[in-house]
Amino acid sequence: MAVNLTPPDPTKLLPIDGVELGYAEAGIRKPGRRDLMLIRLAPGSRVAGVFTRNSFAAAPVQVCRRRLAAGGGVRALITNAGNANCGTGEAGVRAAERTCEAVARVIGCGAAEVLPFSTGVILEHLPVERIEAALPRCVATLGAANWADAAAAIMTTDTVPKAASRATEVGGHRIAASGIAKGVGMLQPAMATMLAYIATDAAVARSALEQLVHETADASFNRVTVDGDTSTNDSFVLIATGRAGGREIAAGDAAYRELKQAVVDVARELAQAIARDGEGATKFITIRVAGAASEAEAACVAKAIAHSPLVKTAFFASDPNLGRLLMAIGNAGIPDLDVARVGLWLGDVQVIDRGGRAANYSEENGARVMRPPEIGVRVELGRGPAEATVWTCDFSYDYVKINAEYRT
Amino acid sequence: MAVNLTPPDPTKLLPIDGVELGYAEAGIRKPGRRDLMLIRLAPGSRVAGVFTRNSFAAAPVQVCRRRLAAGGGVRALITNAGNANCGTGEAGVRAAERTCEAVARVIGCGAAEVLPFSTGVILEHLPVERIEAALPRCVATLGAANWADAAAAIMTTDTVPKAASRATEVGGHRIAASGIAKGVGMLQPAMATMLAYIATDAAVARSALEQLVHETADASFNRVTVDGDTSTNDSFVLIATGRAGGREIAAGDAAYRELKQAVVDVARELAQAIARDGEGATKFITIRVAGAASEAEAACVAKAIAHSPLVKTAFFASDPNLGRLLMAIGNAGIPDLDVARVGLWLGDVQVIDRGGRAANYSEENGARVMRPPEIGVRVELGRGPAEATVWTCDFSYDYVKINAEYRT
Numbered sequence: 147m148a149v150n151l152t153p154p155d156p157t158k159l160l161p162i163d164g165v166e167l168g169y170a171e172a173g174i175r176k177p178g179r180r181d182l183m184l185i186r187l188a189p190g191s192r193v194a195g196v197f198t199r200n201s202f203a204a205a206p207v208q209v210c211r212r213r214l215a216a217g218g219g220v221r222a223l224i225t226n227a228g229n230a231n232c233g234t235g236e237a238g239v240r241a242a243e244r245t246c247e248a249v250a251r252v253i254g255c256g257a258a259e260v261l262p263f264s265t266g267v268i269l270e271h272l273p274v275e276r277i278e279a280a281l282p283r284c285v286a287t288l289g290a291a292n293w294a295d296a297a298a299a300i301m302t303t304d305t306v307p308k309a310a311s312r313a314t315e316v317g318g319h320r321i322a323a324s325g326i327a328k329g330v331g332m333l334q335p336a337m338a339t340m341l342a343y344i345a346t347d348a349a350v351a352r353s354a355l356e357q358l359v360h361e362t363a364d365a366s367f368n369r370v371t372v373d374g375d376t377s378t379n380d381s382f383v384l385i386a387t388g389r390a391g392g393r394e395i396a397a398g399d400a401a402y403r404e405l406k407q408a409v410v411d412v413a414r415e416l417a418q419a420i421a422r423d424g425e426g427a428t429k430f431i432t433i434r435v436a437g438a439a440s441e442a443e444a445a446c447v448a449k450a451i452a453h454s455p456l457v458k459t460a461f462f463a464s465d466p467n468l469g470r471l472l473m474a475i476g477n478a479g480i481p482d483l484d485v486a487r488v489g490l491w492l493g494d495v496q497v498i499d500r501g502g503r504a505a506n507y508s509e510e511n512g513a514r515v516m517r518p519p520e521i522g523v524r525v526e527l528g529r530g531p532a533e534a535t536v537w538t539c540d541f542s543y544d545y546v547k548i549n550a551e552y553r554t
Numbered sequence: 555m556a557v558n559l560t561p562p563d564p565t566k567l568l569p570i571d572g573v574e575l576g577y578a579e580a581g582i583r584k585p586g587r588r589d590l591m592l593i594r595l596a597p598g599s600r601v602a603g604v605f606t607r608n609s610f611a612a613a614p615v616q617v618c619r620r621r622l623a624a625g626g627g628v629r630a631l632i633t634n635a636g637n638a639n640c641g642t643g644e645a646g647v648r649a650a651e652r653t654c655e656a657v658a659r660v661i662g663c664g665a666a667e668v669l670p671f672s673t674g675v676i677l678e679h680l681p682v683e684r685i686e687a688a689l690p691r692c693v694a695t696l697g698a699a700n701w702a703d704a705a706a707a708i709m710t711t712d713t714v715p716k717a718a719s720r721a722t723e724v725g726g727h728r729i730a731a732s733g734i735a736k737g738v739g740m741l742q743p744a745m746a747t748m749l750a751y752i753a754t755d756a757a758v759a760r761s762a763l764e765q766l767v768h769e770t771a772d773a774s775f776n777r778v779t780v781d782g783d784t785s786t787n788d789s790f791v792l793i794a795t796g797r798a799g800g801r802e803i804a805a806g807d808a809a810y811r812e813l814k815q816a817v818v819d820v821a822r823e824l825a826q827a828i829a830r831d832g833e834g835a836t837k838f839i840t841i842r843v844a845g846a847a848s849e850a851e852a853a854c855v856a857k858a859i860a861h862s863p864l865v866k867t868a869f870f871a872s873d874p875n876l877g878r879l880l881m882a883i884g885n886a887g888i889p890d891l892d893v894a895r896v897g898l899w900l901g902d903v904q905v906i907d908r909g910g911r912a913a914n915y916s917e918e919n920g921a922r923v924m925r926p927p928e929i930g931v932r933v934e935l936g937r938g939p940a941e942a943t944v945w946t947c948d949f950s951y952d953y954v955k956i957n958a959e960y961r962t
Contacts (some may be wrong), residue, residue, distance in 0.1 A: 465959075
């Protein structure tokens with residue numbers, strides 16, 4: 147059950163000029179659910195992406211990387227749920243390419259202009275023929291207002307579709323950005339999340355778009371973890387159709403910063419939605435680490451807390467067993483950490499002061515701030531000016547249940 | 555419920571000349587259970603130890619490190635369960651020292667000759683007065699045959715006491731080694747396990763004992779993980795009373811290798827017992843990674859598998875969702891891993907061949923080898939001659955239950 151997360155209101159998701167979305171039931175793994183999603187882009191759109199750091203990058207990730215590196219245009223993105231097409235060797239790469247060829251035939255473009263994405267079970271062969279059979283129905287649904295339906299069609303163990311939009315003025319032009327994403331297990335994005343797509347109608351120079359996709363990932367998806375396991379299929383792509391008009395935005399421009407704000411806002415909303423809907427989640431946890439020597443160090447401490455099964459089960463139980471937070475900070479591997487300078491707050495309650503139990507801390511106050519479904523943890527390291535925020539969820543019986551029964 | 559682990563048979567645990575063990579109920583955290591354990595050593599005994607790498611090393615760890623570095627003799631080791639005396643600042647160090655002073659008074663030695671150990675809840679003050687009150691009863695039970703009782707007195711969430719013995723000939727002298735340990739959560743030892751004590755009556759030179767404690771930890775406790783969280787209180791000490799007689803064993807001797815075999819055998823039995831009794835464990839998993847460029851690399855891949863919540867829940871469910879193993883290998887962060895050379899076997903069934911699903915693999919065979927309570931995973935990396943073995947357990951509803959309810 148997701149934490150304070152409701153399905154997106156389709157009427158509040160902004161269409162992006164030059165982007166159409168379609169969906170279909172292909173029966174990839176289970177019948178009777180939408181599991182195929184197609185994005186068609188207007189000519190001249192630019193696409194940049196970041197992908198998993200897992201050594202076993204899935205076949206579609208390999209194909210995406212190759213096509214984006216080649217620098218050709220992109221006219222379509224095809225995504226299937228239910229099968230990750232990973233650990234499938236050369237046959238898997240061929241299956242991803244065959245999927246692209248089928249898309250190219252039905253929408254009328256080159257196969258090299260199609261990017262493939264997959265999510266689901268690893269080590270099983272992709273049933274390409276089912277995708278081929280469903281594609282005409284998928285194309286028939288293509289429309290600019292389908293962001294919510296598209297978000298639903300890429301879900302696996304997600305319980306709520308994830309979509310977000312922002313509009314802003316960039317260099318005197320009104321632009322919009324809309325995005326969708328899916329989680330929600332095998333999830334510690336390292337360069338990207340499981341699957342996320344954000345499109346804007348802004349006109350963006352190629353190099354600026356590359357920079358923006360990395361900066362956005364670092365400020366959003368790379369700051370979420372559910373279980374510390376980085377997926378083999380992580381992909382985050384950023385699309386700029388240029389249809390809003392105006393001069394192409396370059397990385398140094400004031401307009402770049404304005405656009406970045408809108409895109410990062412969409413990405414953060416999606417990233418937080420992934421943590422809110424983390425497998426078995428009953429609590430949404432925001433961990434902010436300040437006073438670090440570097441942002442990387444702050445993120446490292448925040449993730450050490452976010453990954454600890456003991457911390458996560460304590461949050462699930464609303465048990466202020468807060469020594470576990472101290473243990474997790476100590477396991478972050480920060481060299482020469484002076485524990486006597488470490489402070490920790492839970493909401494407005496100081497728990498740790500100068501490395502030990504805070505004098506004013508009481509079990510009652512600890513219990514009070516552990517109870518709500520949204521909890522803020524703040525750590526002060528006393529080492530420098532850098533900080534970082536990470537979002538995660540708790541660890542419940544249902545995480546075990548979902549992952550013990552996922553394939554059955 | 556521990557996996558194929560029964561309480562030690564007290565009659566099979568060898569007394570070590572020069573070592574007496576005592577136990578008592580001190581009511582540290584809960585009444586009606588033994589939670590205090592004292593080891594008294596004959597004069598001339600040597601002690602070496604390795605301790606946690608967690609930055610928040612508990613107060614007793616700090617005191618142990620200082621005393622062992624000072625190089626004075628050790629006449630007693632005092633251990634309490636129920637309270638970790640960690641995150642307790644200077645007051646915690648003082649509490650550990652007061653405990654040592656109390657022991658020194660009742661057994662008649664210097665406080666600096668006593669080493670303190672604690673395990674239990676973090677961030678709470680140690681009730682030293684209860685330890686002081688229980689010490690006379692603890693001393694009254696001191697005896698050479700009490701290894702099993704001592705093992706029971708240091709348990710926290712352990713369900714089975716852990717003790718082991720070996721006897722061997724070393725340089726023509728019969729020697730014995732006996733040890734006890736406790737786990738079983740917040741457990742990824744990094745230099746040592748939660749708490750473990752091994753004593754031998756062999757005569758061992760100081761430098762050889764130092765070397766032996768490190769080599770033994772690396773071959774045993776440092777190869778176990780339950781949940782990837784390194785405790786603040788990890789301590790492993792090795793005691794040599796010298797009472798077996800003979801020339802002092804030095805590190806280069808043939809006798810050193812013979813002694814090491816016996817000590818490592820005891821340590822491995824204890825280390826495996828910790829994984830068998832891991833919190834909520836229903837399966838005992840042995841992960842052997844071969845074909846690595848270095849032993850560190852092999853251990854890194856084995857731990858990436860052992861730490862993955864998705865792999866561990868699949869083992870719990872006996873679900874051959876084996877793509878998760880592939881994902882975990884890919885997350886070990888091995889640079890330039892050629893996935894096309896990776897193979898993986900589960901028991902006698904090859905699952906992954908050259909980076910993909912093995913041609914002969916069938917779901918039926920996968921299900922068959924996932925079912926037993928003891929499972930062997932073997933990975934071949936195809937990069938070199940090094941290998942490493944790691945022991946772990948699965949991840950069940952009961953892990954969540956135990957850790958959600960630990961303090962209540």
